[in-house]
Amino acid sequence: MPPSRRIGSGGVTAVAQAGTEGLKGRRKAILGWCLYDWAMSAFNTVIGTFVFSRYFTDAVAGDPAQGTQQWGMALGISGIIVAILSPVVGAIGDRGGRAKPWLAVLTTVCVLATAALYWVRPDAAYIPLALLAMAVASTAFELSYVFYNALLPVAAPPGYAGRVSGWGWGLGYFGGLGSLILCLVLLVQTDAPLFGLIGKEEAEHVRATALLVAVWYALFAIPLFLLAPDRPSVDKPAGRIVREGLAALADTVRHVRSYGNTVRYLIASALWRDGISTITAFGGIMAGSLFGMDTAQIILFAIMLNVAAGTGAVGFAWVDDRFGAKPTLIISILGLMVSATALLLVGTSYWSWAPMLALPLNWTQEQQWLLLFGLVLGIFFGPAQAAARTMVVRISPPGMETELFGLYNLTGRAVGMIGPFAYGAATAYWDSQRAGMSTVLVLFTAGLLLLLTVKEPARRGEAA
Incomplete structure (x- = not known):
C-alpha cells in the first residue's frame, strides 16, 4: 500500500x-x-x-x-x-x-x-x-x-x-x-x-x-x-x-481493487451480520405467530438468548486469539447454520422423531425445542459478531483503523436491506414464515463461502 x-x-x-x-x-x-x-x-x-x-x-x-x-x-x-x-x-x-x-x-x-x-x-x-x-x-x-x-x-x-x-x-x-x-x-x-x-x-x-x-x-x-x-x-x-x-x-x-482481501471480508461479514439481524428482528414475530408464544414467554426467551449470546462471546474470545478470527468465524457461522436449520424443522413432519423434553417450564413441546435450539443459536451470535470486529482490526493497514470501521458500517448498512426484504418476499410468496426465515441460511452460506477466500494476516496491521 x-x-x-x-x-x-x-x-x-x-x-x-x-x-x-x-x-x-x-x-x-x-x-x-x-x-x-x-x-x-x-x-x-x-x-x-x-x-x-x-x-x-x-x-x-x-x-x-x-x-x-x-x-x-x-x-x-x-x-x-x-x-x-x-x-x-x-x-x-x-x-x-x-x-x-x-x-x-x-x-x-x-x-x-x-x-x-x-x-x-x-x-x-x-x-x-x-x-x-x-x-x-x-x-x-x-x-x-x-x-x-x-x-x-x-x-x-x-x-x-x-x-x-x-x-x-x-x-x-x-x-x-x-x-x-x-x-x-x-x-x-x-x-x-x-x-x-x-x-x-x-x-x-x-x-x-x-x-x-x-x-x-x-x-x-x-x-x-x-x-x-x-x-x-x-x-x-x-x-x-x-x-x-x-x-x-x-x-x-x-484503489479499491488493491484492497481485494479487505473488500471481500467487508461484504462477507455484512452478509452473516444481516442474517443475525434478520433473526433478531423477526424471531419474536415468528415465535408468537407460529409457535403461539405470548409476550411473557417471548421476553423470557429473549432474556435467556441474551445470556447465551453473552456467554458465547466471552467463551469463544480465547479461541479468537489462540487460533485466529477467521477460524472462530467459520465455527460460529456453521453453528448458526446448523441451529437455525434445526429451528426451522421444529413442528414440521421432519421433527416427529424428536424425543419428549421435560424442561421446568409450562411450555408446549414445540416451544421447548424452540427454546433449546434458540439458546444454541444464541451461543454463536456473540462470537460471530465479536470476532468480526477483531478481523477488521487485523486486516486494517496501520492508520486506517477508523476508516475501515467506517466502511464496515457502510457495507453492513448497504447489505442490511437484503435480509428483511428477502424475509418478507419469501414469506409472502410461499405464505410461510418458515420460508421467510430460511432466507437467513442463504445469507449465512454466502457469507461463509466468501469468508473462505479471505486471508487473515499473521500479525495485526499486515496489509490486506
Whole structure:
C-alpha cells in the first residue's frame, strides 16, 4: 500500500510498546473499553427493541401498523445517514489521530436525544418529536461504533484483541439484559414506579425508561474516557485534517481493487451480520405467530438468548486469539447454520422423531425445542459478531483503523436491506414464515463461502 496512507502508524508503535506491560498492566484500560459496550447496549435493548419502540407504535401512534411504518422510516433515514457518514468521519478521524473527542461528542448527542424521548406523551401530536429524537439518537449511536471499535487495538495488548473484543461484546449482552430488567422492575411492571416517585399518568412510567437508559449510557461510558488510552494526537489545523481525510477516502475508493482481501471480508461479514439481524428482528414475530408464544414467554426467551449470546462471546474470545478470527468465524457461522436449520424443522413432519423434553417450564413441546435450539443459536451470535470486529482490526493497514470501521458500517448498512426484504418476499410468496426465515441460511452460506477466500494476516496491521 502507498506509504502516505500509513499516517498514524505511531499509534501502532505506541500500542506495541504498551503491550509489553502484559495483560496485568492493561486491566483498567480493558475494563474501561469493555464497559462502553455495557453502556450502549441499553439503548438497543430498551429503546430499540423491547420497551420504547412498542410504546410508540401502540400508545403514541395509536395504530400499530402505521406506527411501525413511521418508526421504521425514521430508522431507515438514520441508516442512510450513517451509511454515508461512517466512512467519511472514519477517514477524517484517522487523520486527526485521537478518537475520544469524536466518541465523546457522539455519546453526548445520543444520551441527550434519548433523554428527549421522555417528553413523548401518548398522543399523536408527539409523533414528530419521537421520530426526530430517535433518528438523531440512532445516528449518533451507530457512528459512535466507528470510533469505539477503532480504540480496540489501543486498549488491548498485542495478542489479546480477540479476547478483549469478545469480553466487550459479551458484557454488552449482559448490560442490555441488566438495563432491561432494571426498567421492568423499577418502572414498567410495578404498582409503584421508581418506589412511588413517579406515576402512571400519561404513561410516565414507560417514558421514564428513556431517562434511565440515558443515565445508564452516560454513567457507564465514563470509564472508557478515564481509563482507556487514546490514539496519539496530531498537531494539524482542523481544516487540513478534514481535507486529508476526504482525500484519503477518495484514494481508497480509487484503489479499491488493491484492497481485494479487505473488500471481500467487508461484504462477507455484512452478509452473516444481516442474517443475525434478520433473526433478531423477526424471531419474536415468528415465535408468537407460529409457535403461539405470548409476550411473557417471548421476553423470557429473549432474556435467556441474551445470556447465551453473552456467554458465547466471552467463551469463544480465547479461541479468537489462540487460533485466529477467521477460524472462530467459520465455527460460529456453521453453528448458526446448523441451529437455525434445526429451528426451522421444529413442528414440521421432519421433527416427529424428536424425543419428549421435560424442561421446568409450562411450555408446549414445540416451544421447548424452540427454546433449546434458540439458546444454541444464541451461543454463536456473540462470537460471530465479536470476532468480526477483531478481523477488521487485523486486516486494517496501520492508520486506517477508523476508516475501515467506517466502511464496515457502510457495507453492513448497504447489505442490511437484503435480509428483511428477502424475509418478507419469501414469506409472502410461499405464505410461510418458515420460508421467510430460511432466507437467513442463504445469507449465512454466502457469507461463509466468501469468508473462505479471505486471508487473515499473521500479525495485526499486515496489509490486506
